[in-house]
Amino acid sequence: MTQNLLKLDFGAALPEGGSVPRNGSEWDALEEALRDADGWLRSDANRRRDGFGWLDLPQADLAEVIEAGQWLAAFDAVIQVGIGGSALGSLMVANALLHPCHNELSRSERGPRLYVADNADPAGTRALWEMVDPSRTALVVVSKSGSTAETMANFLWLWENLKKVLGEERALKQLLVVTDPEKGLLRAFVAEKKCRSLPLPSTVGGRYSVLSAVGLAASAALGVDVTDLQAGARAMDEVLLGAGTMEENPAWLLAGLHWLHFLRGRNMTVLMPYADGLRDFTEWFAQLWGESLGKEGKGSTPLRALGAVDQHSQVQLYTAGPDDKLFTIIDVADRGERLILPSPSDASLAPLAYLGGQEMGAMLQAEARATAATLASLGRPVLWLEIPRLDAFRLGGLVYLYEVVTALTGRLLSVDPFDQPGVEQGKRFTYGLMGRKGFEEEGRKSTEAFARIESRTVSC
Ligand SMILES: O=P(O)(O)OC[C@H]1O[C@](O)(CO)[C@@H](O)[C@@H]1O
Numbered sequence: 435m436t437q438n439l440l441k442l443d444f445g446a447a448l449p450e451g452g453s454v455p456r457n458g459s460e461w462d463a464l465e466e467a468l469r470d471a472d473g474w475l476r477s478d479a480n481r482r483r484d485g486f487g488w489l490d491l492p493q494a495d496l497a498e499v500i501e502a503g504q505w506l507a508a509f510d511a512v513i514q515v516g517i518g519g520s521a522l523g524s525l526m527v528a529n530a531l532l533h534p535c536h537n538e539l540s541r542s543e544r545g546p547r548l549y550v551a552d553n554a555d556p557a558g559t560r561a562l563w564e565m566v567d568p569s570r571t572a573l574v575v576v577s578k579s580g581s582t583a584e585t586m587a588n589f590l591w592l593w594e595n596l597k598k599v600l601g602e603e604r605a606l607k608q609l610l611v612v613t614d615p616e617k618g619l620l621r622a623f624v625a626e627k628k629c630r631s632l633p634l635p636s637t638v639g640g641r642y643s644v645l646s647a648v649g650l651a652a653s654a655a656l657g658v659d660v661t662d663l664q665a666g667a668r669a670m671d672e673v674l675l676g677a678g679t680m681e682e683n684p685a686w687l688l689a690g691l692h693w694l695h696f697l698r699g700r701n702m703t704v705l706m707p708y709a710d711g712l713r714d715f716t717e718w719f720a721q722l723w724g725e726s727l728g729k730e731g732k733g734s735t736p737l738r739a740l741g742a743v744d745q746h747s748q749v750q751l752y753t754a755g756p757d758d759k760l761f762t763i764i765d766v767a768d769r770g771e772r773l774i775l776p777s778p779s780d781a782s783l784a785p786l787a788y789l790g791g792q793e794m795g796a797m798l799q800a801e802a803r804a805t806a807a808t809l810a811s812l813g814r815p816v817l818w819l820e821i822p823r824l825d826a827f828r829l830g831g832l833v834y835l836y837e838v839v840t841a842l843t844g845r846l847l848s849v850d851p852f853d854q855p856g857v858e859q860g861k862r863f864t865y866g867l868m869g870r871k872g873f874e875e876e877g878r879k880s881t882e883a884f885a886r887i888e889s890r891t892v893s894c
Contacts, residue, residue: 437669437670437672437673437831439828439832440684440835443817443818444691446809446817447760447815448815449695449815461680464680464693464694465679465680468683468686468846469678470845471842472674472685474845475489475838475845476489476675485637485639485642485852487636487642488643492668492671492834494645494646496650496660496664499647499650499654499660500654500660502651502655503650503655505572505630506610506651506654507546507656507657510547510566510567511548511566511570512546512652513562514548514576515550515575515589515592516552516585517585518725519639520576520582520643521550521552521576522552522714523718524653525550525552525717526714526715527649527658528548529714530715531658531824531825531826545657549565551588559588568595568596572608573592573605574609574610574651575613576612576634577620578614578634578643579618580613580619583861583865593605606628610632611623611631611632612632612648613633632647641721641725644718645667658826659826663829666826666830666831666833666834669830669831670834670838684835685835686842688835688836689842689846690846691815692839692843693843693846693847696847700815701758702736702758702759702760703736703762704737704748704759705719705739706739706744706762707740707766708741708763708798708801709764712740712764713738715764716736716738716739719736723736723836723840725857727843727849728856729847732848732849733847741763741801741805742798742802749808753809759815760816761809763819765803765820766822767820767821767822767823769795769824772794773793773795775794778790862876863883865877867881
């Protein structure tokens with residue numbers, strides 16, 4: 435039974451551009467491997483293991499999250515402090531479902547403005563603080579580990595300033611902490627201060643946490659129907675559970691095609707939605723894909739693109755550069771918004787008559803089709819992923835789909851899609867360079883390694 439979640443056209447993404455090979459072929463072997471990978475992902479043995487907890491989020495009770503969202507909605511502004519998986523999810527949901535204008539922070543007619551402090555850049559943090567009225571602002575600090583330096587730096591500075599303006603007692607009433615239910619520095623802070631908190635289940639990894647309080651609390655405050663978002667993920671899960679071939683199962687298909695193109699040297703994947711609202715979906719995907727699969731020298735590079743914007747920036751490379759990419763063009767069939775273009779009234783603009791009477795969204799869709807057709811005509815592997823409209827239900831489905839695709843692809847690559855050991859060295863070097871006690875050796879090693887970089891210089 436279709437759930438009207440999406441349509442995925444893959445005719446031009448089959449290796450060698452041919453039909454689906456059968457009978458003991460590479461495709462059959464791959465399908466078998468995907469069946470195993472799916473079994474591994476959904477096995478009872480793994481279900482409670484670290485990293486697998488996101489599979490349960492579509493069924494989770496959202497009462498606490500919705501209550502927190504209602505509490506946050508009473509403020510004029512919500513500052514979410516977090517980085518990576520502790521920020522990208524909220525940004526993606528808010529920018530997809532509310533005012534999808536990629537040059538401005540999310541806001542909704544009804545709810546508060548959402549500000550996301552997701553970098554330790556003093557200019558950004560100061561500017562953000564100066565945009566809000568502290569007495570009408572809630573601070574939401576999100577960190578699974580509770581110790582990420584950038585998040586803690588922003589939290590310390592914003593929390594101390596909030597306390598300075600409001601006094602601790604009142605400031606505590608405007609604070610929400612989202613972190614591990616048992617461990618970590620922030621959990622200790624909650625215990626000490628008895629402030630509001632929501633758990634990020636310990637079996638859920640940061641980049642797989644958008645359908646938890648991490649992505650949903652602020653989204654709910656802005657008026658996003660988080661119940662519908664979750665229902666979309668559940669509907670996608672039902673589709674995937676009921677589909678036992680690559681042609682029926684969009685997760686197996688996407689994971690399988692990425693694998694087949696890896697083997698053929700295409701280790702970059704371009705996600706190019708033709709909708710401003712999905713710009714941050716590509717940012718969210720980039721962390722999910724890159725941090726899950728980039729291991730042991732394997733993995734594929736996620737390239738963020740936005741249609742039609744990157745037609746005027748990257749498409750030259752996509753059409754005439756190296757044939758090392760798999761493309762996914764995402765289109766939204768019904769954009770809701772309609773802008774009919776006027777016929778030019780100025781004589782000098784007469785050559786634009788072809789635009790007159792056109793609907794801008796139809797033009798954007800024509801551009802999406804034209805880009806996909808161009809790539810296909812050049813033999814570049816391209817997928818066409820179409821969602822009926824960009825609403826909470828479809829976004830929930832898309833999010834869950836890509837989480838499953840990423841986990842299955844990790845299994846095919848024989849890497850652990852749920853850890854990220856490669857990020858730790860940089861953090862230790864940072865602590866060393868900042869003079870953190872116990873990291874002296876890391877500081878020395880980092881300075882030594884950096885000396886190689888600055889051993890040769892040209893400056894002007
Ligand atoms: O939620 P935390 O623990 O602050 O981590 C933030 C992000 O940093 C990382 O650990 C990478 O350094 C990501 O995996 C994670 O999403």
